[in-house]
Amino acid sequence: MVSFQEVIALLITAFAAVYSVRFMYKNLTRGEVPARCAKCALMQKNK
Amino acid sequence: MKTDLHTVSNTDNPSWAAIVGNPNCGKTALFNRLTGLHHKVGNYPGITVEKKSGRIRNSRIVLRDLPGTYSLSSKSVDEKIVSDMVQSWREPKNRPRAVIVVVDATNLIRNTYLALQILDWNIPTIIVLNMIDEARKKHISIDADELKKRTKAWAVIPASAKYGEGIKEIIETLEQIPDNVRLPKMEPRLVEIEHCTENIAPLEQFLEPKKDVLNHHPRIEALRLLSDDGYINYLTKYFTAAELEQLLSKVTEVKTALKKNHIPYRSLEQSSRFAYIDLYLGDVFKKDPISRRSMSEKADAILTHPVFGPIALLLVLGFIFNAIFSWAQFPMDLIQSGIDWTSAQAGAILPDGILKSLLTEGIIGGAGTILIFFPQIIILIFFLSLLEDSGYMARMAFMMDKLMSKIGLNGRSVLPLLSGFACAIPAVMSARTIENRRDRFVTIMLIPLMSCSARLPVYTILIAAFVPAGYIFGFMPMQAAVLMGIYFLGMFTAIFAALIFKKFYPSKSVQTMLMELPPYRMPLARSLWWQIYDKGKSFLTTAGSIILAISIVLWFLASYPRQAGDQQHTSRERIEYSYAGQLGHFIEPVVQPLGFDWKIGVGLITSFAAREVMVSTLSTLYNLENDSGQSQSLIQAMRKDRYPDGRKVFTPLSVLSLMVFFVFAAQCMATFAVIKKETNSWRWPLLMTGYMTILAYVSCLLVYQGGQLLGFI
Numbered sequence A: 001m002v003s004f005q006e007v008i009a010l011l012i013t014a015f016a017a018v019y020s021v022r023f024m025y026k027n028l029t030r031g032e033v034p035a036r037c038a039k040c041a042l043m044q045k046n047k
Numbered sequence B: 001m002k003t004d005l006h007t008v009s010n011t012d013n014p015s016w017a018a019i020v021g022n023p024n025c026g027k028t029a030l031f032n033r034l035t036g037l038h039h040k041v042g043n044y045p046g047i048t049v050e051k052k053s054g055r056i057r058n059s060r061i062v063l064r065d066l067p068g069t070y071s072l073s074s075k076s077v078d079e080k081i082v083s084d085m086v087q088s089w090r091e092p093k094n095r096p097r098a099v100i101v102v103v104d105a106t107n108l109i110r111n112t113y114l115a116l117q118i119l120d121w122n123i124p125t126i127i128v129l130n131m132i133d134e135a136r137k138k139h140i141s142i143d144a145d146e147l148k149k150r151t152k153a154w155a156v157i158p159a160s161a162k163y164g165e166g167i168k169e170i171i172e173t174l175e176q177i178p179d180n181v182r183l184p185k186m187e188p189r190l191v192e193i194e195h196c197t198e199n200i201a202p203l204e205q206f207l208e209p210k211k212d213v214l215n216h217h218p219r220i221e222a223l224r225l226l227s228d229d230g231y232i233n234y235l236t237k238y239f240t241a242a243e244l245e246q247l248l249s250k251v252t253e254v255k256t257a258l259k260k261n262h263i264p265y266r267s268l269e270q271s272s273r274f275a276y277i278d279l280y281l282g283d284v285f286k287k288d289p290i291s292r293r294s295m296s297e298k299a300d301a302i303l304t305h306p307v308f309g310p311i312a313l314l315l316v317l318g319f320i321f322n323a324i325f326s327w328a329q330f331p332m333d334l335i336q337s338g339i340d341w342t343s344a345q346a347g348a349i350l351p352d353g354i355l356k357s358l359l360t361e362g363i364i365g366g367a368g369t370i371l372i373f374f375p376q377i378i379i380l381i382f383f384l385s386l387l388e389d390s391g392y393m394a395r396m397a398f399m400m401d402k403l404m405s406k407i408g409l410n411g412r413s414v415l416p417l418l419s420g421f422a423c424a425i426p427a428v429m430s431a432r433t434i435e436n437r438r439d440r441f442v443t444i445m446l447i448p449l450m451s452c453s454a455r456l457p458v459y460t461i462l463i464a465a466f467v468p469a470g471y472i473f474g475f476m477p478m479q480a481a482v483l484m485g486i487y488f489l490g491m492f493t494a495i496f497a498a499l500i501f502k503k504f505y506p507s508k509s510v511q512t513m514l515m516e517l518p519p520y521r522m523p524l525a526r527s528l529w530w531q532i533y534d535k536g537k538s539f540l541t542t543a544g545s546i547i548l549a550i551s552i553v554l555w556f557l558a559s560y561p562r563q564a565g566d567q568q569h570t571s572r573e574r575i576e577y578s579y580a581g582q583l584g585h586f587i588e589p590v591v592q593p594l595g596f597d598w599k600i601g602v603g604l605i606t607s608f609a610a611r612e613v614m615v616s617t618l619s620t621l622y623n624l625e626n627d628s629g630q631s632q633s634l635i636q637a638m639r640k641d642r643y644p645d646g647r648k649v650f651t652p653l654s655v656l657s658l659m660v661f662f663v664f665a666a667q668c669m670a671t672f673a674v675i676k677k678e679t680n681s682w683r684w685p686l687l688m689t690g691y692m693t694i695l696a697y698v699s700c701l702l703v704y705q706g707g708q709l710l711g712f713i
Helices: A004-029 A038-045 B027-035 B077-090 B105-119 B132-137 B144-151 B167-176 B196-214 B218-227 B229-234 B241-260 B265-281 B295-303 B308-326 B329-349 B354-371 B374-390 B392-406 B411-419 B424-433 B437-449 B453-466 B478-504 B525-559 B571-577 B579-594 B598-606 B613-625 B634-640 B652-664 B669-679 B683-709
Strands: B016-021 B052-055 B062-065 B098-104 B125-130 B140-142 B155-158 B285-287
Touching (some): A004 B354, B027 B062, B027 B167, B098 B105, B105 B132, B105 B140, B105 B144, B105 B265, B125 B132, B125 B167, B132 B140, B144 B155, B144 B265, B196 B218, B196 B241, B196 B265, B218 B241, B229 B241, B241 B265, B295 B392, B308 B374, B308 B478, B329 B354, B354 B525, B354 B613, B374 B453, B374 B525, B392 B411, B411 B424, B411 B437, B424 B437, B424 B669, B437 B669, B437 B683, B453 B478, B453 B634, B453 B652, B478 B683, B525 B579, B525 B598, B525 B613, B579 B598, B579 B652, B579 B683, B652 B683, B669 B683
Antiparallel strands (some): B052 B062, B140 B285
């Protein structure tokens, strides 16, 4: 029997997993690199 | 001035103005002043390699900051950005309301060359004499009114972007320029050179009927066609195929005639413009003949000296690496205490169960661990910004210029390589300043070997845990020396890799670096603050969010599936049974020869998303494995960890091997993506990943296995 606590934890995990996959997908397919500094963000925005 | 004006059709869109200027003349600083934005500025050329836009404060005018260029000929990628934009001004709809040409007041002659080229487009041009404060200090006086009169610029404004001088006047002047204004066509600002006029006349005459369509003086078009073989591409759409053929034959004909007269046609525009500057503008600015050797020149006598220069460089780097450990210690301890306290509070409030495990072991224990390294990253960024803004980074490039040509690289490669210490992404993008395609791509291939700030947490946790805090030779802190050694390992390997590239992919041309050493400047606190703020913010938000997400996913992978009678098993047995444990054990045979256990193996996989994830991964796994009931820091857990046979997991040799792996391995998805984007091909990012992975694996194998054979542990 899955507890309420477990349901919440699994939902958070699922959300984090979707976020991670989306992040990597964007990175590798669309070339959107994560901006580690303002300069990179700006360069991408202005491309 | 208003009497000279006439208006053009309302298709013009004059609500924007362009900022152009030579590299390192303070364009971006001026742009920031005018717009209130805080884009990165630096005291070396090549900071702006892209167009940037921003609205002037309390105004409808939008400013576009363009990369620095010495002229409007398009050689490197960043110069082409300027050239392409200026060429688009042939169409009335593309013309800006005004152009701001930023001129370094301490170097007027060289900077005026570009200003004259811009002025010849007959668009209201404001010449901003930037760094006027420095010019005054150097006893340089410039007659702004006279300069305006002679160049027919819309305005000439002395300014200092650093101190805000002249900013109000620039905004007011921009606002006062009427909409849809265009200046009458003027004679180009060129001086006739002997035998030149009659020789280029056929070409000029051929272009004459098209002058209204081309919107540019036929003589300038003729000179540009002679100097730049690719320039014709800008004109093709204005000519029929037959006309183009005729044009090309005229160009060849004129080139032959000029050759006959021994006139170097490629530099005709340069000679003609500089002669104009000399003849008409030479007396506009005066330098006090008794001005003494500047402070910068005195400092450079030592700091760029062939012997003292490298010694000074080593001392500077040693100081920085030591500061990363010693200055950061107190804030790191504070953050560690904060995290321990938060974890204890969360543990006390939440009832025992899976949610408590997720929060304390996954989120706080995993992702939270990364926060501890925040002060070290900030200190590194602070010093890198300081080196850039003070002008010392340009000296580092200058000192390495000779070495670069010896290893088949370009002097311009140095700055992208050095900026790779902060992050490879902007460094790869800044390689656009390298004109030669081969040199640019090879530089891009070498940038990931420079240890970026994302690797710092991995290095420092390993060093803090396993390198004693003593001194070498009685003065050099050992931990700082090891960190410096790791950075140097990356640099020396880059040199070695460049030599290999030179052998298999030699450069066809030798390109010298024409870089003017900027004067030393006191960095502005505001500029330093914004660089640190931006970096800190993106570390906490962008990098932080993926670190958090992966820590949560990893917690799940290390907690599931559960075995029957789960509570009867030890934490270690539970984690080894989990998905993460199974994955780790699956890849263990591959990483074991390098001295890594399965937990490190999992970390190597997860750190591909962001290198810092290595630390949070180890932290999560050790937290989940800890069934002592007492909290323990990651360093303590790493020191205690043992294989089932009792051997220590982290030995000096395995730690060294792990650090070497992080120096060489191309574990950064973002770098992979940006290289693919910049080279527009899969070949280069795959080559980078391939050669760096092999290099990392073989080096670690040599370090670990070789070290063991020699009797080290």
